[in-house]
Amino acid sequence: MPLPRLFDYLFPDDVSLQIGTRVLVPFGTQKRVAIVADFPTKSDVPEDKLKTILQPLDLAPLFTPIYWDWLHWAANYYQAGLGDVLFQALPVKLRNGESAMKNNRTFWQITDAGKNALEQGLLKRSKKQAEALQCLSETDLEKGNNKFSSAIWSALKAKGFIKEITIQTKPLSWQQSLGTTQLSMLKIA
Numbered sequence: 530m531p532l533p534r535l536f537d538y539l540f541p542d543d544v545s546l547q548i549g550t551r552v553l554v555p556f557g558t559q560k561r562v563a564i565v566a567d568f569p570t571k572s573d574v575p576e577d578k579l580k581t582i583l584q585p586l587d588l589a590p591l592f593t594p595i596y597w598d599w600l601h602w603a604a605n606y607y608q609a610g611l612g613d614v615l616f617q618a619l620p621v622k623l624r625n626g627e628s629a630m631k632n633n634r635t636f637w638q639i640t641d642a643g644k645n646a647l648e649q650g651l652l653k654r655s656k657k658q659a660e661a662l663q664c665l666s667e668t669d670l671e672k673g674n675n676k677f678s679s680a681i682w683s684a685l686k687a688k689g690f691i692k693e694i695t696i697q698t699k700p701l702s703w704q705q706s707l708g709t710t711q712l713s714m715l716k717i718a
Contacts, residue, residue, distance in 0.1 A: 533610035536563070537572040539581045549590030549597055553583040553626060562586065562626040564615050586626060591619065635672040635695050637682060639665040643690030657681050662690060669694070 538554055540546060546565050554563045560583060572579060592600065596618075604614040616624050639647075643662055646652060652659035661677045662685060664670060672682070672693060685691045 533613070535566055535611065537569065537574055537579055538563075539576070539579050540585075541581070544582070544585055546585055547590050549592045550588075551586040551591065551623070551626070553586060555580050555583060562624065564591075564612070566611060566615075586628075591623065633695050633697055635693055636669040637665055637672055637675075637685075637691050638669045638694045640690060640692055642688075643685070646688070646690050655684070658685055661685060665691060 536554075536556075538552075540552075546552065546568075548565050548567065550565050552563050552565060553560055555561075556563075590597070592615075600614050600618055601611065603609070604611045607614075639662060644666065647659070647662050647666055652662060657677065658681055661670075661681050664675075664677075670677075673679075682691065686693075
């Protein structure tokens with residue numbers, strides 16, 4: 530949690546956690562995403578007052594050992610809370626508790642109606658839509674990862690010229706999807 534101190538929580542013996550993984554914890558009346566920062570042998574809080582984590586969110590640490598050390602150094606150097614620094618180092622979706630593994634990819638695909646519209650020149654007044662449809666006639670384009678705006682895709686979809694398809698892929702960690710490689714009480718940040 531992005532707060533200036535660390536908090537102690539209990540976790541079941543059958544749950545495997547590592548430093549740098551995220552967990553979902555009860556925090557006051559809310560549920561919050563936290564990062565495992567340490568496994569202390571004792572706590573300043575009596576054990577009967579400690580809460581138990583709700584669930585682990587990751588199977589492996591989100592930070593490499595070098596990156597973890599660098600983030601600790603940055604928190605110390607800038608006199609910032611470790612939780613603040615760790616959370617700012619993560620993509621927003623991971624801060625919000627979403628999966629760190631990218632399993633599926635969504636693509637735009639041209640429909641038969643779209644092929645007919647392209648052949649008949651029905652999009653002469655909508656040059657960008659025609660250009661996007663022409664690109665789709667050559668290859669499917671990944672949703673959100675192409676040069677065309679979402680407004681163009683929405684308009685083409687509303688006309689029935691394109692559809693979304695989802696392809697199951699080999700799970701990738703968030704670091705791998707960016708093109709990099711990932712080399713019983715706990716403290717969370």
